[in-house]
Amino acid sequence: MTFAWKQAGLTYNRYLAVAARVVRRSLKEDKRLAAERRGDVDLRFAKWTNGKQGDMQNVADANAAAYVEKANAPSS
């Protein structure tokens, strides 16, 4: 069993998040505004090496970059 989204480099969570976003966007205007706020991610993160903190990065951007990288990698 192979999934199209898996080949596109998405994780299952990302796949769910995209699906959830589509559902939220198809709601009526008043409900949609409240619902879309639940989908916002405003997290930052930093990698640590040897007890030193690295640069802060935006999680959403880093995740997106990772998907692209995985999609370009030769599928095994």
Add this chain to the structure above:
Amino acid sequence: MKIVASTKLTRAQRGMTESRKYGETSNEVYASAETKAAEVEGKKKLIIVCSSDKGLCGGIHSGLSRYIRREAVSNPNFDLVILGEKCRSQLSRTNARNIVLNFAGVGKDVPTFADAQAIADQVVQLSGDYSEVEIIYNKFINATSYEPSTIAAFSEETFLASPNYSSFEVEEEVLPNLREYSLANSLFWALSEGHACEISARRNAMDNASKNAGEMINKYQILFNRTRQAVITGELVEIITGATASEDM
């Protein structure tokens, strides 16, 4: 401040009860498969600490940090992922070498599932090969008490090795998906429960703060009144003295 925190608390508690259902249902799979954490020698454990960015809420962050430090003494072979600034600054003093990732911006509002998913995606991308993942959060017991507890998240191998695995009849390719999804579920549960604890602790802290300030206000009120009285008396004395002096003339 107490009233503000109280309204937030009801919202946070509602979020917590809902997310608890998510977490418990997703762990049902592992319970019925009788999955046990595999004791693999030489493999690292990954510990995810769920704190938040804000302080002013009593000892809930340091409770988590203390738990980690205790753990570090008995079993030092682990890596840390820290959610929230508070535990980061506390643990970076003692366990900086164990930290692999830290997240900021957690706990501004009631945690959303999207947050949990984004964190889970980052955690899954970690290069290390971990025998098990433990999520440490504050368990909400009631409005005044909470204690650090753990949720275990299993890797594919441990799930494959669980005694009742065959009864599920799933293909092996979907297991990574299950792992990612259940990690997000558990994270969401831990984040919401931790958030509820934090808000309730903050409510108590604010209540205490108002009470302490009340004592101070009383003290200064009395001081102010006495001084005012003294000033009025002084002025009256001056006026009367002046009046008597001009009458004689």
